[in-house]
Amino acid sequence: MIIETLTWGTLDISEEQVYRFSRGIPGFEEETEFAVIRVEEGPFSYLQSLKNHSLSFLLSDPFVFYPSYEFELPDSDKEELEIEDDVIVLSMVTIREELEQSTLNLLAPIVLNPGKHTGKQTVLHKSAYGTRHHLWNAPKGEFKKGGE
Structure with a gap:
């Protein structure tokens, strides 16, 4: 499948990279289909909207930075995502001008059923x-409470 992106131009992605978000992402509820584009080196990837070529989010494996990170996924979310065994957990990254001030959102993880x-x-x-x-x-x- 060929998609257009603002950052990388035209990309050829596989169906295996496409995930459907039935309710979108908070603030982007109309965006329901995304491709997960992995960065070859390191724990980062991008969540690229298939509908809006200029909308993408930088993601990371939170366990690389916070190995003891854990949470209980609510049963309603497990049902919605049809999770039985495998699950992928990623967190949104906010890059700051001073890179050492960049942050990871651990309060609202992206949960994927591969x-x-x-x-x-x-x-x-x-x-x-x-x-x-x-x-x-x-x-x-x-x-620390609130990630401060």
Whole structure:
């Protein structure tokens, strides 16, 4: 499948890279189909909208930066995503002008079911995680309320 992107121009992606978000992503509810484009080196990838070539999100494997990161996925989300066994968890990254100030959103992970190609950004309620955990120099196993 050929898609157009603002950042990389024309890309040839496979159906295996496409995930359907039944409710979109908060703030982008009309965007329901995305391709996961992995960066060859490192823990990063992009979530590229198939409908809007200028909409993409930088993602990362949160366990690389916060190995003790854990949460319980609500049963309603498991049902919506049709999760039985395999699951991929990614977090949105915000790059700052000063790279060491870049952050990872651990409060609202992107959860993907690679078997069914479904996805959802899940907001964790009653969580000590925040939306701005430092990407670099992450304290091992420590989380401060709100990610500050």
